[in-house]
Amino acid sequence: xxxxxxxxxxxxxxxxxxxxxxxxxxxxxxxxxxxxxxxxxxxxxxxxxxxxxxxxxxxxxxxxxxxxxxxxxxxxxxxxxxxxxxxxxxxxxxxxxxxxxxxxxxxxxxxxxxx
Amino acid sequence: xxxxxxxxxxxxxxxxxxxxxxxxxxxxxxxxxxxxxxxxxxxxxxxxxxxxxxxxxxxxxxxxxxxxxxxxxxxxxxxxxxxxxxxxxxxxxxxxxxxxxxxxxxxxxxxx
Numbered sequence: 001x002x003x004x005x006x007x008x009x010x011x012x013x014x015x016x017x018x019x020x021x022x023x024x025x026x027x028x029x030x031x032x033x034x035x036x037x038x039x040x041x042x043x044x045x046x047x048x049x050x051x052x053x054x055x056x057x058x059x060x061x062x063x064x065x066x067x068x069x070x071x072x073x074x075x076x077x078x079x080x081x082x083x084x085x086x087x088x089x090x091x092x093x094x095x096x097x098x099x100x101x102x103x104x105x106x107x108x109x110x111x112x113x114x115x
Numbered sequence: 116x117x118x119x120x121x122x123x124x125x126x127x128x129x130x131x132x133x134x135x136x137x138x139x140x141x142x143x144x145x146x147x148x149x150x151x152x153x154x155x156x157x158x159x160x161x162x163x164x165x166x167x168x169x170x171x172x173x174x175x176x177x178x179x180x181x182x183x184x185x186x187x188x189x190x191x192x193x194x195x196x197x198x199x200x201x202x203x204x205x206x207x208x209x210x211x212x213x214x215x216x217x218x219x220x221x222x223x224x225x226x227x
Contacts, residue, residue: 002219009214036158042148044158059157093215102154103124106205106217 003027004096006107013084014115021079021110023094029074030096034104035067038091050077074099084114117142119206121218129226131193136221138187138204146207147187148215149178151200158203161189194225 003026013019023033031052036044048069050056056069066088068080077096081088091111095104118141128134138147146165150158162171164180164187171178175198177190187204201222205215 042160042163044150044160046155046157049155104201104220106203106215108214108216 002098002103002105004094004105004107006092006094006110008110009108010111010113012113012115015085016083018080018082019084019112021081021092021094021112023077023079023096023107025075025096025098025105028096028098028105030077031074031099032097033071033077034095034097035069035077035079036093036095038093038109044093047079081112084112086114088112089114117208117216119204119216119218121202121204121221123221124219125222125224127224127226128194130195133193134191136189136191136202136204136223138189138218140185140187140206140216142185142206142208142216144182144185144206144208147180148205148207149187149189150203150205152203152220153200161202191223196225196227199223199225 005024007022033050035047037047038044046059047062048056048058050069050071052071052074058064071077091109093109095106120139122137149161151161152158162178167182169180175192180187201220203220204218
């Protein structure tokens with residue numbers, strides 16, 4: 001149980017285009033989902049916290065107009081990287097917390113390459 | 116099924132004690148990661164273990180990898196309160212397009 005999927009697993013796009021990444025909790029409902037970005041030395045920076053039915057809370061320094069987060073249902077959150085640039089190339093990971101818990105279950109990640 | 120299992124999932128211990136967190140995984144892997152997360156914060160990379168028998172140490176934390184047993188351990192020596200956090204292991208699956216499979220995390224509380 002407690003499986004989180006991400007789609008796509010890998011995406012290559014041209015500079016200036018937008019890319020949508022989906023995060024799904026497959027066998028549980030998640031009121032809260034988190035989006036992370038991997039940086040050198042493999043640390044995962046928390047980008048934003050997404051609560052179902054409300055606006056995401058972005059961490060300081062993360063552009064909310066560039067990284068659009070939608071958490072439309074208890075099993076799906078999406079991250080859209082708008083007008084992508086090569087510096088947005090990274091590994092993006094989501095996690096989801098079941099209702100009434102603070103346990104996080106992580107997705108396998110999406111590797112974004114912007115040419 | 117690809118699985119990474121951590122245990123225990125919750126650990127409360129006294130300062131000064133030693134303890135070990137275990138991470139079992141079900142498939143062959145190129146590398147294994149250990150992360151630390153404080154509540155509501157980013158995940159800090161602690162260790163990356165690349166080969167069988169790898170052992171890395173940083174302060175009171177030591178991580179090891181046995182690829183034959185598909186087991187990694189994170190050992191805490193003489194725990195201090197500042198080590199209270201949630202610790203995750205993650206496995207990089209061979210030929211997987213760089214995807215990670217995660218353990219559920221071990222919430223560690225160290226009482227002064």
